[in-house]
Amino acid sequence: MLNSIKAISFGILTIIILGLVNQLILILSLVAYTELAKTYSVLQPWSQVFTYALGALGYFIVMFFGGLTTSAIAQTHPYIKSIIAAFLGSSFSLYLSLKDEIFTPIALIFIVFGILSTLFGCWAWKQWKNKTVQQKYATTTPSVNTYKS
DSSP: HHHHHHHHHHHHHHHHHHHHHHHHHHHHHHHHHHHHHHOOGGGGGGHHHHHHHHHHHHHHHHHHHHHHHHHHHHHHHHHHHHHHHHHHHHHHHHHHHTTTTTHHHHHHHHHHHHHHHHHHHHHHHHHHHHEEEEHHHHHHSSSGGGGOO
């Protein structure tokens, strides 16, 4: 029980902290893009596309690492714990960013794909862990064909 709370808490903290870093990078990029768009008028129609593309990419990377962290700490049922951490972390950040605005279908799409990114992070951790265990087992166990008769 304590491990589950620890895994979910670390997953949520990872999502929140990396989410704040992602927002900082997004704001700085948008300021630079706006300055470029003033100079090059060709860039002006693409500002919304740039905003959503960069924001989505950063959000999905954040959620991936949230799943990675949660599954690294979880001893049992890492996928379920990753889903819980992703839902709570994304809901918390969405609540802070929306405040007085309405919940849009795009926000729901972001949450669904964020949970999928978290599951992908969990899967990547499991694959890496299995590969590491197999390599460790292969180096410590002699092969059947190593001895000559």
